[in-house]
Structure formats: structure tokens, C-alpha cells
Amino acid sequence: MTAEPRPRDFALVALGGVLWGTGGLAGAALADAADLAPLTVAAYRLLGGGGVLLLGLAAAGALRGFARTRPVVVRVLATALLAAVYQAAYFAAVQRAGVAVATLVALGAAPLAVAAGSTVSTRRLPAPRTLAALGLALAGLVLLVRPSEAGPRAAVGALLALLAAVAFATMTVLNRRGVPGLGPLPLTATAFTLGGAALLPVAALTGSATTGLAVPSDVDGWLLLAYLAVVPTAAAYGAYFTGLRHVPATTAALLALLEPLTATVGAVLLRGEQLGLHGVLGAGLVGAAVVVLRPRRAGSPTMDAPGRAAGHLSRSDAARAGSANTSGVVRASDPREGPAPR
Numbered sequence: 387m388t389a390e391p392r393p394r395d396f397a398l399v400a401l402g403g404v405l406w407g408t409g410g411l412a413g414a415a416l417a418d419a420a421d422l423a424p425l426t427v428a429a430y431r432l433l434g435g436g437g438v439l440l441l442g443l444a445a446a447g448a449l450r451g452f453a454r455t456r457p458v459v460v461r462v463l464a465t466a467l468l469a470a471v472y473q474a475a476y477f478a479a480v481q482r483a484g485v486a487v488a489t490l491v492a493l494g495a496a497p498l499a500v501a502a503g504s505t506v507s508t509r510r511l512p513a514p515r516t517l518a519a520l521g522l523a524l525a526g527l528v529l530l531v532r533p534s535e536a537g538p539r540a541a542v543g544a545l546l547a548l549l550a551a552v553a554f555a556t557m558t559v560l561n562r563r564g565v566p567g568l569g570p571l572p573l574t575a576t577a578f579t580l581g582g583a584a585l586l587p588v589a590a591l592t593g594s595a596t597t598g599l600a601v602p603s604d605v606d607g608w609l610l611l612a613y614l615a616v617v618p619t620a621a622a623y624g625a626y627f628t629g630l631r632h633v634p635a636t637t638a639a640l641l642a643l644l645e646p647l648t649a650t651v652g653a654v655l656l657r658g659e660q661l662g663l664h665g666v667l668g669a670g671l672v673g674a675a676v677v678v679l680r681p682r683r684a685g686s687p688t689m690d691a692p693g694r695a696a697g698h699l700s701r702s703d704a705a706r707a708g709s710a711n712t713s714g715v716v717r718a719s720d721p722r723e724g725p726a727p728r
Contacts, residue, residue, distance in 0.1 A: 407648020434615025453567025483543025529668030
């Protein structure tokens, strides 16, 4: 049975977006401080974030029930590949186009990709409120990103950011539904660790002798690396994938627009970038898109799941479905275990 979106799940996805917004800033600062290549930063971020989650889950004994079925292995490997592509393309875009432009393009294009994928898979258009939020978000992003300021290097960065957007959108749609025996935190921990490990040899082969797999040489560099691993990676993705189980994919991708909004504000405050009147208006429109999508009350559906949408059962339907539990067709979720695999 698919649970209706709850304010708690909405808040978790939104929290992930806000925390991600500090990732580009921290990654750029780390690359500058330690002279690291974008692929190396991406590899360290995934390895660090995945490793932190693995250690925490192992200490809590949460990995003992980790299933090793074919669906679980396929999901972990697919998520690892998508995470590696997303992070590598994103940090390469940051190096060429800057934090604000790379983040805005990557996350601004993601909702469109998710909406297109969801429309094809479900054969129905997003609900009116979601379409309105998409329009607000796109208008805001157009104002935040000034095409007149883009040069050849920034254009390459924008293309890399688009690749990152496709990878992120695919990862969001893929993980909208769980698989039996694989919770969101074990998925994040194992997939990110594998994704980071896969990027290490690529970074070593493509980087120079000094920027290949170099490590920070001072305390500030290690603090930046620790922050990048824990806050915008382990904590952010853990919150995002946990809330994603009950939040429609298009809504989640739109909530992820809090990342470029946070990144833009951070770039203005910490890196001295100018936002201007157009930027302030654009940031306001992106924020309005998130407000439009928020659940009105506990248990209220988002616009991608209005009323009795596909997958939502009435009480009588649920009662009839409950009798099928012994066959494993439908299983209600236990609040202590998290959402039932769907």
C-alpha cells in the first residue's frame, strides 16, 4: 500500500535540498585549498559520505538484515553508477561555470527530466499544482542564470551540469520505489561507497601528478573534507532518500531546487558574488515553487497524488488487500520499520 505524503517526509526531502546547497561551496573551497581535481573531490565526497553512513549503520546493527537478493544488488549498483556520474559531472561543471551556475542548471533541469520520465511511465500529466510549481521554478531559474554572462568555458560547464541533471533525475525516479530488504540508509551508504571507489581509479588516471589523488595538507582542508562527507552527503542524501519513499518524484526534484537557492545565497554571502534585482526575484520564485508544493496538513496528498490516485487505497480496499498479506502481494508498513517496500 502506498502511503500518502506526510509533512515529515516533505520536510526530509526539503532538508536534503538545503544541506546539498552547501555541498558545492564546500567542494569548491576544498578544491581550491587542497588543489584537488573535480573527479577527486567527487570521489572523496562519495567515499566519505558513504563510509560515515556505513560506520553508523554497522555500529547500530542496522546492516545485519541487509538482503543480498538480485533486486537489491541491481538497485545498489545502479544507484552507485548514477551517483558517480552525477557527482563527477557536477564538480566538473562547478570548476568551469562556478558554483551558482552549475548548481542552478543541474538542479533546475532535474525537475523537467523527472516530470518527463514520470509522464512517460505513468502515462498521465503532472497535476495542476505541480505544473504551476514547475513554471515558477523555471521562471526563477531563468532570472537567476544570466545567459549573457556565459562564455565558452561556462557553456561546457552548463552541458556538464545538464548531464548531472539527467543522472540525478534518473536516480530520483529509480529510488522512488523501494525493493524488499533494502532501506534508504543502507542503500545510500553502500551505493555511495561503491560509487566513490569506482571514481578513484578514474581520478588517478585523468588527473595530473599533483592533482590526481592528492589529499589535504592542513587542518582546514581536512575539516572541509569532513564537512563535505557528513553534512551535504551522508545527512542530506539520507534525509532525501528517506523522505522520497512517500513523496512523488517530481515533487522531490522540485524540492531539490532548495539546493541552488541555498547555494546562490551562500555564494553571495561567502564568495562575494552579486545577485542583483533579477537574482533576488528569481530566488523568490524558486522559493514560491516549494511553498506551492507543501502538504497542507498531515496525510494530505501532493499534487502528483491527488485524492485517490493510482496506488492509494480506500479503507475498504485496504481491508480487502490486507487479506492478501499472506501471499506477499500487499504488505502494510510498520511505523517502526519505515515504509513497506513498493
